[in-house]
Amino acid sequence: MTNPDALRQLAPTGKLRGGIVVSPAASAFFAIRDGQGEVRGVTVDLMQAFAAALKLPLALQVYDNSGQVTDVVASGACDVAFMPRDATRETKVDFGPAYYFISSTYLVPAGSAIQSIDEVNRPGVRIVGISNTTTVRSARRTAPNAAVEEVPSVELMTEMARNGQGDAFALSHDSFAGLLPKLPGARVLAGHFQQTGIAVAVPKGRGDALKLVSGLIEGAKRSGTVRRALDAAGFNDAEVAPPAG
Numbered sequence: 362m363t364n365p366d367a368l369r370q371l372a373p374t375g376k377l378r379g380g381i382v383v384s385p386a387a388s389a390f391f392a393i394r395d396g397q398g399e400v401r402g403v404t405v406d407l408m409q410a411f412a413a414a415l416k417l418p419l420a421l422q423v424y425d426n427s428g429q430v431t432d433v434v435a436s437g438a439c440d441v442a443f444m445p446r447d448a449t450r451e452t453k454v455d456f457g458p459a460y461y462f463i464s465s466t467y468l469v470p471a472g473s474a475i476q477s478i479d480e481v482n483r484p485g486v487r488i489v490g491i492s493n494t495t496t497v498r499s500a501r502r503t504a505p506n507a508a509v510e511e512v513p514s515v516e517l518m519t520e521m522a523r524n525g526q527g528d529a530f531a532l533s534h535d536s537f538a539g540l541l542p543k544l545p546g547a548r549v550l551a552g553h554f555q556q557t558g559i560a561v562a563v564p565k566g567r568g569d570a571l572k573l574v575s576g577l578i579e580g581a582k583r584s585g586t587v588r589r590a591l592d593a594a595g596f597n598d599a600e601v602a603p604p605a606g
Contacts, residue, residue, distance in 0.1 A: 371570035376420040379408035380430040380442030384515040386539025406590035425514040428493025447495035457575035458605035459558025467529040471546025489527035499555035
């Protein structure tokens with residue numbers, strides 16, 4: 362039975378306000394809008410599972426990037442979300458376990474001479490990343506000789522890549538799988554410049570709420586809920602994160 366105090370701490374409005382990030386192409390993290398405008402994807406399925414387990418109505422809150430969802434969770438206007446974990450975010454929200462681990466790399470547009478991640482770290486190279494995300498922060502750190510431009514959404518990034526407005530575009534490998542068909546001639550560079558977990562997060566100072574959602578995500582991994590969510594989104598080869606230590 363769910364601890365009533367923990368439930369009130371997690372969802373003080375009586376609804377589970379779950380933060381979701383959308384993109385033009387689905388990934389193990391990004392949700393998409395279908396033809397009817399409905400949001401669907403791995404994180405949507407997991408939020409629905411949380412709400413069902415807690416017997417709460419679900420109020421999805423949809424954002425364009427993980428920086429936005431971090432800030433809204435930090436403010437307490439959103440109860441729970443999934444996001445890539447990094448040191449900057451750890452100062453804003455409290456993290457529970459991960460359900461998946463991402464590896465970030467670069468996409469280079471058609472005709473690019475860049476062949477490796479190391480070649481991105483050169484003067485004159487223009488990196489494009491999503492604002493206030495762990496991936497763009499890591500790109501700045503690992504490619505200090507390049508110039509980094511931040512944009513607010515994957516949709517805008519995709520348009521810039523299509524128009525050649527940048528030399529290297531930073532996202533996770535699984536995110537690029539859905540974007541490549543939209544970018545003829547583009548290539549994804551082998552390897553990665555960052556690896557991190559996509560973890561559940563709640564506002565700081567809500568220890569009982571954190572314990573509650575941590576138990577839910579670990580249960581979702583054990584029961585196969587995470588596996589089914591990944592498979593339903595088309596990521597049959599994506600590995601579920603191991604149990605938290």
